[in-house]
Amino acid sequence: MPPLQQASAHEALARSLTRRGALHAALLQWQALLRLDPAHPDALLESALLLRRLSRPRQALEAFAAASARAPGDPQILAALAIAQAEAAQPDAAIASFRRSIAADPGNPHLRHQLRRLTSSLVPFWHIPMLNDAARNDAFEAAILQALAAEGPDARVLDIGTGSGLLSLMAARAGATGIVTCEAVPLIAETARQIIALNGHEGAITVVPKPSTALVLGDDLPARADILVSEILSSDLLAEGVLDTFEDAQRRLLRPGAHIIPRAAAAMGCLIESPVLANYAGVSRAAGFDVSPFAALAPPRLPVHGRMGQCRRLSPDLELLRLDLTAPTHDPVLAPLSVPVLADGLALGVLQWMQLDLAEGVGFHNHPETAADGGWMPILHAFPQPVPVTAGSTLALLAGHDRSSLILLPAE
Structure with a gap:
């Protein structure tokens, strides 16, 4: 053929x-x-x-x-x-x-x-609501202005986690000219360069498409920075490797005594009861069948949209964990926490939000009773099983972290 x-x-x-x-x-x-x-x-x-x-x-x-x-x-x-x-x-x-x-x-x-x-x-979905969070933006800019007022316009600024380039743009608008910002996602780094050029600050800001742990001093960063600014905190503080990043920056990339923004972060929270959220956090029966073993596969953390209308508070606000981000190292920790109970109910878990100490007199929080949805959302840390609680009693919890996530569990 x-x-x-x-x-x-x-x-x-x-x-x-x-x-x-x-x-x-x-x-x-x-x-x-x-x-x-x-x-x-x-x-x-x-x-x-x-x-x-x-x-x-x-x-x-x-x-x-x-x-x-x-x-x-x-x-x-x-x-x-x-x-x-x-x-x-x-x-x-x-x-x-x-x-x-x-x-x-x-x-x-x-x-x-x-x-x-x-x-x-x-590109994670939270970038857009975070950019639209005016309270967060104002707080970070106030902290940047305070740091530059102390260090002077010649201060070397390192911005870890470029995102849109917003924090670097704030520093440039305040007069800084030696700004290096790094971004691990090439597409985001490319977009940040466009935004920086669009706003006329490309001469003051250098975008390096690398994670901060890959930055080379003397190459990517001319000298150790005087100011570190970063918003890589996740809603539960730790999920984006913030401890590894800040520790590495202090070892290699910052001068001793550098300004660090934020300088501390706390996980705040309270016990809640919520039939609405219970349908996301666990399951018992479906269509007449016992499917309760499937509840063991449910995620221990759930983002919560909106305010606390769908939740009933069972305890006062408590500080669950505080991180000093200026410390050179952070060991895992797990410690008992006694939670006062304000009302009878079935505690689904702990509703947790964050409180940032950005600079002297400058803070930010996303308390679910006052803050609208932003890039950082409250997180429900659901207990393995709901726990009955009685007003006037206390609930014993274990609270801490393993360096990559918060741990909030009823004590055995």
């Missing part, structure tokens, strides 16, 4: 086998066609798609890359390559491929949707 007829036969058979669900056999036909014509565009793309469907991601990625190399301007192949790169945990390469596909086919709404879906998955 002439090669052209063989190629047509392999293609027809491959498509028929694919429709019938015989994916392995279809792949063999496309591969046979590629041996006849290594540059066949349909065979390159379809074999890559089949490898992906057959859960062979590494081979699929190689096949998509080969297809793209043979047809570098094909938007369909570029989009397929981008999806494979994203699935292979190569988001930066995937973004570049999507951008090339959109440049080749700018009117395609599917490509724009896929790129937006990918980029938004790389």
